[in-house]
Amino acid sequence: MPKDQAIHDINAKFYEAFEALDIRRMEAVWLREDYIQCVHPGWSLLAGWDAVMDSWRRIFENTEQMRFRLTDVRVKVIGTLAWVTLYENLVSSVQGEGNSAVILTTNIFEEVGDGWRMVHHHGSPVMIPETEPTPTVH
Amino acid sequence: MPKDQAIHDINAKFYEAFEALDIRRMEAVWLREDYIQCVHPGWSLLAGWDAVMDSWRRIFENTEQMRFRLTDVRVKVIGTLAWVTLYENLVSSVQGEGNSAVILTTNIFEEVGDGWRMVHHHGSPVMIPETEPTPTVH
Numbered sequence: 657m658p659k660d661q662a663i664h665d666i667n668a669k670f671y672e673a674f675e676a677l678d679i680r681r682m683e684a685v686w687l688r689e690d691y692i693q694c695v696h697p698g699w700s701l702l703a704g705w706d707a708v709m710d711s712w713r714r715i716f717e718n719t720e721q722m723r724f725r726l727t728d729v730r731v732k733v734i735g736t737l738a739w740v741t742l743y744e745n746l747v748s749s750v751q752g753e754g755n756s757a758v759i760l761t762t763n764i765f766e767e768v769g770d771g772w773r774m775v776h777h778h779g780s781p782v783m784i785p786e787t788e789p790t791p792t793v794h
Numbered sequence: 795m796p797k798d799q800a801i802h803d804i805n806a807k808f809y810e811a812f813e814a815l816d817i818r819r820m821e822a823v824w825l826r827e828d829y830i831q832c833v834h835p836g837w838s839l840l841a842g843w844d845a846v847m848d849s850w851r852r853i854f855e856n857t858e859q860m861r862f863r864l865t866d867v868r869v870k871v872i873g874t875l876a877w878v879t880l881y882e883n884l885v886s887s888v889q890g891e892g893n894s895a896v897i898l899t900t901n902i903f904e905e906v907g908d909g910w911r912m913v914h915h916h917g918s919p920v921m922i923p924e925t926e927p928t929p930t931v932h
Contacts (some may be wrong), residue, residue, distance in 0.1 A: 673932075691870050693879055695898055698921035701866065701879055724823060728839065730857045732829050732913075739902060739914060741831055741839055760833055762900055775873040776877060778900045780918030781835035 687773035881924035
């Protein structure tokens with residue numbers, strides 16, 4: 657399988673696990689290493705297997721429904737690492753409350769013996785429309 | 795020079811160029827490739843040399859002062875790629891207005907012939923204190 661396709665596949669599996677709210681499928685996407693990291697939109701950094709998986713468990717427990725439409729998916733592979741950027745156009749129901757949001761995400765994947773695994777996920781809210789970028793604090 | 799040290803150095807150069815509001819120094823940090831990407835906090839994705847450098851030029855033109863204190867800097871190197879996570883504790887003056895903010899950032903660097911260069915910068919605002927992570931839309 658071409659590398660790009662393998663990365664599209666594991667990236668898709670991440671969002672399928674998220675939509676399924678299934679911790680076993682989410683665990684299967686990630687590399688079981690201390691150096692994995694996860695940034696949920698607006699949260700602080702979570703580092704290491706236990707902290708990252710605890711966060712998914714907590715999110716899944718409080719979420720009734722989660723649906724993603726991924727747009728502008730870009731993949732870059734160099735050696736045994738790849739990073740993917742995309743917009744998560746999501747509609748969710750969290751603790752009985754409906755939400756919709758656009759999240760801009762960087763996912764990093766590492767190639768290991770039997771395929772690719774996620775090692776880093778950084779999602780953040782998009783607050784400024786694409787057509788009118790203006791200076792912010794940064 | 796050990797790889798970790800080289801990555802700490804180029805990462806520091808990025809923030810020095812930012813504090814200096816110096817587009818030449820900022821250009822020297824980045825790899826001149828179409829696949830470089832930059833996400834300023836809350837902005838949409840910027841891709842490619844021209845879009846990324848235009849954004850820095852625009853930010854520098856509108857910023858009088860920018861000071862960073864970097865905390866929890868973590869470096870992971872695999873082959874010719876490295877990613878760095880950190881908190882940017884920043885104080886700035888933008889268009890005459892003082893701001894302070896905590897930005898959580900993922901920087902990706904690539905090793906090329908003569909050293910390491912930035913290929914990806916994703917900064918996002920921290921809105922939830924570390925001690926009380928609660929479920930959000932994601």
